[in-house]
Amino acid sequence: xxxxLILSIxxxxxxxxxxxxxxxxxxxKVDKNMSSKNRIVESSxxxxxxxxxxxxxxxxxxxxxxxxxxxxLSPAREQGTKMLxxxxxxxxxxxxxxxxxxxxxxxxRQSVMGSDLSYEDMMDDRKLTDIYTAKFIKxxxxxxxxxxxxxxxxxxxxxxxxxxxxxxxxxxxxPLKEELYAKSGQLLKRTSFSEVKKIQNRWFPTKMLYKxxxxxxxxxxxxxxxxxxxxxxxxxIFTKAALKQ
Amino acid sequence: xxxxxxxxxxxxxxxxxxxxxxxxxxxxxxVFFSTWFSGVFSDMVxxxxxxxxxxxxxxxxxxxxxxxQIPNDLALLEVDKLMAELKxxxxxxxxxxxxxxxxxxxxxxxxxxxxxxxPAAGQAIDFFSxxxxxxxxxxxxxxxxxxxxxxxxxxxxxxxxxFKRFNLRLGDEITLFSSTMNTSMTFYNFKIVGTLRFxxxxxDRGAILIDLSDAQKxxxxxxxxxxxxxxxxxNTYNKENAEKIKQAFNNKHKKINDEFASKxxxxxxxxxxxxxxxxxxxxxxxxxxxxxxxxxxxxxxxGLLGGLRRYNEFGIRLAMGEExxxxxxxxxxxxxxxxxxxxxIGTMIGLAAGYYLQNHGINLGNLMQDGxxxxxxxxxxxxxxxxxxxxxxxxxxxxxxxxxLSGIGIYKRKTAQLFKELEV
Numbered sequence: 001x002x003x004x005l006i007l008s009i010x011x012x013x014x015x016x017x018x019x020x021x022x023x024x025x026x027x028x029k030v031d032k033n034m035s036s037k038n039r040i041v042e043s044s045x046x047x048x049x050x051x052x053x054x055x056x057x058x059x060x061x062x063x064x065x066x067x068x069x070x071x072x073l074s075p076a077r078e079q080g081t082k083m084l085x086x087x088x089x090x091x092x093x094x095x096x097x098x099x100x101x102x103x104x105x106x107x108x109r110q111s112v113m114g115s116d117l118s119y120e121d122m123m124d125d126r127k128l129t130d131i132y133t134a135k136f137i138k139x140x141x142x143x144x145x146x147x148x149x150x151x152x153x154x155x156x157x158x159x160x161x162x163x164x165x166x167x168x169x170x171x172x173x174x175p176l177k178e179e180l181y182a183k184s185g186q187l188l189k190r191t192s193f194s195e196v197k198k199i200q201n202r203w204f205p206t207k208m209l210y211k212x213x214x215x216x217x218x219x220x221x222x223x224x225x226x227x228x229x230x231x232x233x234x235x236x237i238f239t240k241a242a243l244k245q
Numbered sequence: 246x247x248x249x250x251x252x253x254x255x256x257x258x259x260x261x262x263x264x265x266x267x268x269x270x271x272x273x274x275x276v277f278f279s280t281w282f283s284g285v286f287s288d289m290v291x292x293x294x295x296x297x298x299x300x301x302x303x304x305x306x307x308x309x310x311x312x313x314q315i316p317n318d319l320a321l322l323e324v325d326k327l328m329a330e331l332k333x334x335x336x337x338x339x340x341x342x343x344x345x346x347x348x349x350x351x352x353x354x355x356x357x358x359x360x361x362x363x364p365a366a367g368q369a370i371d372f373f374s375x376x377x378x379x380x381x382x383x384x385x386x387x388x389x390x391x392x393x394x395x396x397x398x399x400x401x402x403x404x405x406x407x408f409k410r411f412n413l414r415l416g417d418e419i420t421l422f423s424s425t426m427n428t429s430m431t432f433y434n435f436k437i438v439g440t441l442r443f444x445x446x447x448x449d450r451g452a453i454l455i456d457l458s459d460a461q462k463x464x465x466x467x468x469x470x471x472x473x474x475x476x477x478x479x480n481t482y483n484k485e486n487a488e489k490i491k492q493a494f495n496n497k498h499k500k501i502n503d504e505f506a507s508k509x510x511x512x513x514x515x516x517x518x519x520x521x522x523x524x525x526x527x528x529x530x531x532x533x534x535x536x537x538x539x540x541x542x543x544x545x546x547x548g549l550l551g552g553l554r555r556y557n558e559f560g561i562r563l564a565m566g567e568e569x570x571x572x573x574x575x576x577x578x579x580x581x582x583x584x585x586x587x588x589x590i591g592t593m594i595g596l597a598a599g600y601y602l603q604n605h606g607i608n609l610g611n612l613m614q615d616g617x618x619x620x621x622x623x624x625x626x627x628x629x630x631x632x633x634x635x636x637x638x639x640x641x642x643x644x645x646x647x648x649x650l651s652g653i654g655i656y657k658r659k660t661a662q663l664f665k666e667l668e669v
């Protein structure tokens with residue numbers, strides 16, 4: 001009896017160790033796909049409100065997770081609005097008032113342009129393996145694709161989402177679905193990823209649907225129009241002076 | 246007999262002085278507190294009506310359901326048409342469109358970058374129209390600490406506390422960072438032309454007041470408004486009339502499954518004001534009930550003491566052949582006269598105190614600073630016609646009840662033992 005118990009504990013410990021190792025390997029493969037030295041992305045974001053829907057297009061330059069510069073291209077009201085992120089600071093330039101404003105504190109958790117994304121969501125581009133520990137749960141099928149379901153738990157303080165469930169495509173190693181949870185266990189946001197394309201030898205989902213579970217509405221669609229990795233981005237773009245240009 | 250009893254009351258001060266003093270004090274307190282509480286509750290309701298709820302308020306159904314979030318994306322559209330309809334259908338009311346909004350107030354440095362910022366709780370009212378009563382209604386002249394009222398587009402009044410905290414000066418430019426009706430980001434520069442303090446933390450924390458037309462431009466709300474408030478022309482809330490107007494309006498605008506249909510709410514259906522109105526309306530009855538309860542017990546005891554003191558008198562009167570019933574009746578008559586005299590004196594004192602507080606009020610602003618409720622800083626009494634007579638009801642009733650209870654002892658006296666008791 002005792003032998004059986006010891007054997008069972010040993011087997012489960014070995015199994016969970018293998019699972020954790022596998023989960024980490026899976027996440028590293030995902031990070032390899034999704035993260036890059038730098039990138040230039042042209043995208044459109046469609047926001048659905050109770051009365052109407054509107055689409056905003058923008059062009060973003062980013063270097064790792066430390067620097068990002070976004071210029072809104074349309075519609076006319078948003079055209080020329082620019083955002084600069086340097087480490088944990090965010091500035092917004094408004095051409096109509098010719099003002100550069102810093103966004104900080106609780107404002108970072110507010111919605112961007114009424115979308116289902118917060119400024120923090122847009123700013124936080126750290127590698128998941130750096131901030132979460134991963135645990136393999138099971139395999140599942142989503143939209144006829146086989147996925148690994150992983151559960152991620154925060155290993156650093158101050159994250160907007162304490163835990164995540166993430167469904168990873170078993171062949172392409174890109175997320176197909178993600179659920180973001182508060183420490184209390186409440187589901188805060190759900191994202192689905194689709195139209196996975198090969199861009200410069202990486203698989204990347206080019207369509208995302210973000211849904212803030214605490215808000216009514218149909219969610220926010222995010223489409224990547226054009227994406228380039230590892231480009232030569234001039235350093236001056238990531239300065240406050242560039243906001244007014 | 247009446248003349249005889251009055252003479253007795255006036256000549257025998259031991260019989261009347263203490264009950265008259267007790268009745269006078271009680272009636273004075275009843276009249277005073279009745280006017281005071283009526284005034285306080287009425288002021289609270291008026292402040293909330295003028296600053297926030299109106300006597301009635303019109304919003305879209307969806308806005309009303311999420312009102313705490315100030316959801317301007319669910320605001321009323323085609324406001325000019327709706328206002329014209331309201332003015333025509335309900336001329337007994339004055340109608341005012343308002344926009345509430347939140348966001349950040351950002352103060353620039355010389356380079357136009359953020360020097361400081363704080364949360365904004367904004368309100369847009371009609372400052373510029375000549376027929377607008379909004380400035381008077383919101384008591385803005387008296388709340389103005391420095392500067393002047395907005396006179397042109399881009400002018401703003403801000404909270405004096407915010408102004409001081411960030412070392413601002415009149416004429417400085419600040420930027421409102423908020424969301425438009427379509428949930429886009431919006432940035433709008435305003436010039437500070439004055440500062441104000443309402444004395445209510447709920448309003449003074451980051452308050453910014455701008456003209457309605459500026460808010461419509463800044464928030465992309467052309468011909469739209471979050472709320473339309475209606476006020477009776479005599480500025481007094483009339484529940485029955487308000488209810489009739491609400492029923493008529495809501496029936497006219499009833500659209501099934503349209504969450505953007507206009508909906509009218511009464512003052513009493515907002516901010517928990519219904520309970521205060523009920524309290525205000527019933528304050529006189531509550532005070533009378535409490536007075537009768539407390540004073541009857543006091544006067545019962547006073548009557549018992551008087552009965553003991555007049556034990557010999559009643560004994561002699563019984564021995565002389567006066568009927569118990571007659572003695573009891575004269576006791577009740579006496580109590581009516583004493584109650585009447587005490588009520589007159591008490592009502593005069595209570596009214597004097599009520600009138601004084603109606604004109605001068607008590608400033609409790611310092612005590613209210615940390616409150617989150619929309620409360621007036623100066624509390625005043627209101628002397629209503631009923632204040633002239635409400636004191637007589639408990640004054641007479643409690644005196645008569647007290648004496649009636651204590652006088653029952655007369656019937657327990659046994660005529661056979663009277664001479665023994667009187668030690669004759």
